[in-house]
Amino acid sequence: MTWHVLGAGALGSLWATRLARAGLPVRIILRSAERLADYRQAGGLTLEEAGQTSQQAITAELPDAPNPIHRLLVACKAYDAEPAIAQLEARLAPGCEILLLQNGLGSQQAIAERWPLVRCIFVSSTEGAYRDGPTRVVFAGRGQNWLGDPDGGCAPGCLGELDKAGIPNAWSDDILGRLWRKLALNCAINPLTVLHDCRNGELRQHRAQLAALCNELSRLLAACGQHAAAEELESDVWRVVEATAANYSSMHQDVRLGRRTEIAYLLGHACTTADALGVAVPRLHDLHDRLREYLGLRGLPTD
Numbered sequence: 001m002t003w004h005v006l007g008a009g010a011l012g013s014l015w016a017t018r019l020a021r022a023g024l025p026v027r028i029i030l031r032s033a034e035r036l037a038d039y040r041q042a043g044g045l046t047l048e049e050a051g052q053t054s055q056q057a058i059t060a061e062l063p064d065a066p067n068p069i070h071r072l073l074v075a076c077k078a079y080d081a082e083p084a085i086a087q088l089e090a091r092l093a094p095g096c097e098i099l100l101l102q103n104g105l106g107s108q109q110a111i112a113e114r115w116p117l118v119r120c121i122f123v124s125s126t127e128g129a130y131r132d133g134p135t136r137v138v139f140a141g142r143g144q145n146w147l148g149d150p151d152g153g154c155a156p157g158c159l160g161e162l163d164k165a166g167i168p169n170a171w172s173d174d175i176l177g178r179l180w181r182k183l184a185l186n187c188a189i190n191p192l193t194v195l196h197d198c199r200n201g202e203l204r205q206h207r208a209q210l211a212a213l214c215n216e217l218s219r220l221l222a223a224c225g226q227h228a229a230a231e232e233l234e235s236d237v238w239r240v241v242e243a244t245a246a247n248y249s250s251m252h253q254d255v256r257l258g259r260r261t262e263i264a265y266l267l268g269h270a271c272t273t274a275d276a277l278g279v280a281v282p283r284l285h286d287l288h289d290r291l292r293e294y295l296g297l298r299g300l301p302t303d
């Protein structure tokens with residue numbers, strides 16, 4: 001079965017090149033005729049991994065190509081994912097599998113509700129990649145890809161193909177718990193690194209602030225029924241801060257480069273969910289307000 005990859009950015013290119021390298025059929029979907037022409041000129045996608053580069057001449061097409069889609073990997077940012085799939089709606093075959101790689105929460109549920117006849121697999125990825133040119137991707141951090149179906153059901157056949165491609169993967173019976181835990185880590189760490197304009201490790205100087213946020217996030221996770229995700233959140237946050245002390249968070253990098261952030265699917269989703277459940281999270285709301293103000297002053301979208 002062909003893998004269609006929608007969103008040939010950092011993570012989409014990382015997946016597409018590894019699948020193609022293993023001889024699996026892959027097609028990437030580019031957003032405009034201009035990008036398609038540039039891509040064809042470049043001759044394919046280049047993956048840089050551990051100092052070695054390899055080029056894969058993956059076939060590219062536009063969203064309105066005629067062939068049906070049976071397996072779609074969506075690797076756009078959370079705010080682009082639903083409109084990007086909508087452009088392909090007519091091509092989605094009945095029973096199509098859609099793998100959603102987005103960070104945070106909210107976009108995946110909106111997609112699953114809008115297209116109830118497709119099977120949406122949610123993915124939580126701790127791999128790291130960045131683009132080093134329009135058709136070049138650097139594999140920057142090894143990690144794991146947890147896949148799961150919040151509606152239950154068994155693991156799809158595509159996991160065997162991920163093994164074949166050397167893409168680390170594991171099926172999770174609690175994918176929402178994994179996504180909530182990552183959302184909580186990102187809500188505790190990323191906004192503070194933006195507002196203090198610092199590396200993750202410098203959050204050691206804001207210990208009390210971080211502890212208070214973790215407390216509210218743990219209460220929110222518990223109120224959502226995500227008890228496992230709520231457990232020992234603060235110590236996990238400190239573990240991540242120490243392990244990534246020299247790094248700038250992804251949100252910090254987005255802001256520095258003048259790129260839109262995924263705030264609406266991280267802090268925004270946490271605050272909206274807390275309000276809906278009647279959980280008081282004044283510090284999260286305050287952080288959300290300050291971050292939106294900060295982004296607005298820099299001309300960046302506030303949601």
Ligand code: NAD
Pocket residue numbers: 006007008009010011012029030031075076077078080083084085087101102103125126127128129130131262
């Ligand atoms: P990215 O910005 O590098 O790539 C997104 C790509 O989607 C871009 O190339 C963009 O042009 C494309 N796109 C947007 N709308 C489109 C459309 N309508 N049609 C076709 N293409 C379209 O983003 P990324 O860093 O790869 O992140 C993707 C998701 O994965 C995000 O939710 C991110 O938080 C998550 N994630 C990324 C990493 C990482 O290391 N990069 C790690 C874990 C999770």
Ligand code: KPL
Pocket residue numbers: 185186189190240244248249250251
């Ligand atoms: O995922 C991250 C990010 O920067 O987005 C970490 C390193 C966990 C910080 O929240």
